[in-house]
Amino acid sequence: MLKIESAKVIVSCPGRNFVTLKIETKDGPYGVGDATLNGRELAVASYLSDHIVPCLIGRDAHRIEDIWQFLYRGAYWRRGPVTMTAIAAVDMALWDIKAKAAGMPLYQLLGGAARDGVLAYCHANGKTVEETVDDALRLKEKGYRAIRLQSGVPGLAATYGVAKGKLPYEPADADLPAENLWSSEKYLRSVPSLFEAGRDKLGADVHLLHDVHHRLTPIEAARLGRDVEPYRLFWLEDPVVADNQESFRLIRGHTTTPLAVGEVFNSIFDCKTLIEEQLIDYIRATVVHAGGITHVRRIAALADLYNVRTGFHGATDLSPVTMACALHVDLSLPNFGIQEHMAHCELTESVFPHAYKFENGYFHPGDTPGHGADIDEKQAARYPYKRAYLPVNRLEQGGAMTNW
Ligand code: KDG
Numbered sequence: 496m497l498k499i500e501s502a503k504v505i506v507s508c509p510g511r512n513f514v515t516l517k518i519e520t521k522d523g524p525y526g527v528g529d530a531t532l533n534g535r536e537l538a539v540a541s542y543l544s545d546h547i548v549p550c551l552i553g554r555d556a557h558r559i560e561d562i563w564q565f566l567y568r569g570a571y572w573r574r575g576p577v578t579m580t581a582i583a584a585v586d587m588a589l590w591d592i593k594a595k596a597a598g599m600p601l602y603q604l605l606g607g608a609a610r611d612g613v614l615a616y617c618h619a620n621g622k623t624v625e626e627t628v629d630d631a632l633r634l635k636e637k638g639y640r641a642i643r644l645q646s647g648v649p650g651l652a653a654t655y656g657v658a659k660g661k662l663p664y665e666p667a668d669a670d671l672p673a674e675n676l677w678s679s680e681k682y683l684r685s686v687p688s689l690f691e692a693g694r695d696k697l698g699a700d701v702h703l704l705h706d707v708h709h710r711l712t713p714i715e716a717a718r719l720g721r722d723v724e725p726y727r728l729f730w731l732e733d734p735v736v737a738d739n740q741e742s743f744r745l746i747r748g749h750t751t752t753p754l755a756v757g758e759v760f761n762s763i764f765d766c767k768t769l770i771e772e773q774l775i776d777y778i779r780a781t782v783v784h785a786g787g788i789t790h791v792r793r794i795a796a797l798a799d800l801y802n803v804r805t806g807f808h809g810a811t812d813l814s815p816v817t818m819a820c821a822l823h824v825d826l827s828l829p830n831f832g833i834q835e836h837m838a839h840c841e842l843t844e845s846v847f848p849h850a851y852k853f854e855n856g857y858f859h860p861g862d863t864p865g866h867g868a869d870i871d872e873k874q875a876a877r878y879p880y881k882r883a884y885l886p887v888n889r890l891e892q893g894g895a896m897t898n899w
């Protein structure tokens with residue numbers, strides 16, 4: 496028995512906001528979990544400290560599955576991003592403890608390495624096609640073999656996923672949500688030329704990806720999928736919002752461009768139809784927002800039955816603790832596809848020291864016992880929480896809110 500003695504929630508802003516859970520055991524190792532839910536951080540912090548931590552004290556940290564079921568079923572109120580992110584943080588911390596106690600890197604407890612490294616994609620962006628392709632060429636030089644291309648849309652003042660000025664792009668960029676204008680017509684006209692130039696300059700061997708950020712209707716997404724077929728994308732991500740999983744039938748019926756979805760999913764039930772009907776090629780639900788390592792492995796196992804591969808979300812609002820856990824899972828899965836990597840700033844990296852490393856397009860989680868990521872609490876305390884929101888979009892014509 497490894498008795499849980501204490502658990503604390505650390506909210507900090509080293510470069511951006513993060514919520515971290517640290518679980519300590521009596522006479523044993525401690526474990527660390529990520530509980531960051533971009534723009535709704537304090538709701539998860541409260542869920543953890545007010546409703547979960549009191550239930551953890553005195554339990555056996557080794558009983559990961561039992562504690563997961565206790566928190567999921569026992570709450571009566573199931574699913575939802577706040578609940579599932581809070582459960583994920585506990586789950587990550589417990590796997591960290593178990594692997595440290597075993598003296599092994601986490602992936603060994605998940606069945607061992609199924610590959611030598613984890614293929615990762617990064618983000619290239621710019622205001623124009625030329626700027627984006629130049630950024631991608633720079634990233635190719637750094638060793639990336641898979642690159643997501645996002646470019647400004649001519650005629651639109653701001654485009655989500657494209658950096659403002661010279662600073663790297665950050666999803667949550669304002670104290671109150673910025674309201675931008677969106678035009679699907681302008682966007683749909685601009686994307687094929689981005690990929691035509693990208694394929695031409697980057698060559699046939701680099702994997703190219705694109706994120707629609709849920710902004711299209713199914714028939715618009717079907718047209719985009721067709722229009723980019725000549726450029727052989729690795730995937731087209733979040734073509735439409737997937738609240739209605741059946742929407743993907745329409746897109747799937749029209750295009751052979753591979754489809755990825757799921758960064759906002761928090762449960763296996765969010766993707767059951769998508770997977771069972773083989774409406775997608777990659778599932779993006781990841782450790783921090785989908786119930787931790789325990790639940791994400793269940794989603795991956797279902798996906799494996801239907802030839803769907805994983806492509807875990809990995810933006811900067813997921814802390815290095817999530818990145819570490821995702822990499823251990825990636826290394827061990829039979830149906831791993833690709834891992835997203837959006838580089839954290841230096842300050843974030845120094846507050847969250849980690850064992851994972853990047854080389855020649857691939858990550859390795861490292862062989863430190865546990866998941867290999869930690870939090871420097873003293874440093875974290877110097878950067879208090881700052882409210883920050885994602886922007887929202889209204890349609891240029893009519894002013895209605897877009898799907899997101
Ligand atoms: O918090 C939202 C971001 O993580 C998300 O918008 C980034 O779409 C994203 C991606 O694919 O990384």
Ligand code: MG
Pocket residue numbers: 706708732733758
């Ligand atoms: Mg995305």
